[in-house]
């Protein structure tokens with residue numbers, strides 16, 4: 001068994017070992033340093049030490065085991081030989097914890113704008129930067145919301161609305177309302193129970209949760225926390241290594257996941273400068289080198305190579321080579337209905353229909369990918385038009401369903417999306433507090 005002293009000798013970028021987890025396992029992460037989505041500096045801070053306190057709040061317990069080749073798992077270390085890592089609580093962090101302590105009760109938060117305001121006050125800076133950032137000038141992120149402002153109602157009167165039932169079916173599964181919980185990575189950044197909170201809330205309110213590939217709990221933990229019969233979907237980032245992708249799909253199907261949403265808008269992660277800036281700031285060491293200070297002070301987007309790695313997707317998780325023939329392959333390996341997540345024009349929606357897929361999420365990834373992409377709600381209008389005209393579809397359509405995400409803040413936004421496709425609720429939108 002390794003000793004803490006031995007591990008402590010590997011404390012540089014030439015040889016970087018870290019200890020992670022209750023099991024006190026040692027990992028050689030030297031070759032992973034440049035791959036780490038949050039940059040190498042944060043790992044190097046724990047080189048030769050116990051990194052659990054930094055690792056645990058963000059990563060699923062099995063992530064390090066899954067991502068590092070077996071030969072980099074160096075085995076256990078004797079716990080009593082490991083020096084304790086003191087994590088300093090800064091004044092800023094103390095103030096934040098006080099705000100967490102005094103946050104308003106959920107019932108006092110009247111709408112999603114207020115929810116966002118409270119989140120910003122109480123989340124760690126890193127979490128807020130990650131969740132709230134969008135690509136480049138964030139024009140698309142703003143447009144996602146603004147687009148709903150251009151749509152107005154034309155209400156009819158003297159209809160009996162004593163009883164209103166807004167329950168619906170999404171891909172054939174009951175939902176108490178026409179929304180679902182979409183995939184968002186790293187839930188634990190926002191709360192220690194992360195995605196499990198969403199699993200519980202989905203069960204309580206009769207809506208469907210989509211489990212993200214990059215969740216901060218393991219896939220099995222999230223499924224294990226569902227109630228018997230609770231419907232869950234799975235969002236897939238297609239790994240460059242198709243055997244990894246196949247394993248994820250097979251695992252999802254074996255565990256009773258009801259639909260596979262393949263993300264198609266992320267050939268690589270968008271340039272999210274809010275998150276990049278924060279990583280850069282965290283990495284910026286106090287230095288007397290005036291060129292570095294000037295860059296930081298100016299807050300320019302002239303990010304260093306190190307900081308130009310946005311969280312959280314390792315390069316292997318996204319595959320710029322993903323194309324239509326892969327979708328045909330996915331169809332051949334699963335019986336789950338396949339929905340493309342991130343379709344942005346009618347031509348691709350038509351192609352998805354022609355390929356026999358179950359639907360599309362008309363989405364620009366919350367404006368986090370390509371700035372100046374149009375809003376999902378605008379794309380919806382053209383998709384409905386062309387799918388009607390060119391393929392004779394009517395909406396709502398059981399066989400080919402359209403979903404919208406981005407910018408949804410109000411039930412009236414949901415209503416607009418539902419009304420734009422047709423009258424009944426086969427058209428579903430997600431509410432994603434990130435977007």
Ligand code: PYR
Nearest residue numbers: 185214311312313368
């Ligand atoms: C995002 O950061 O937008 C992901 O989907 C991982």
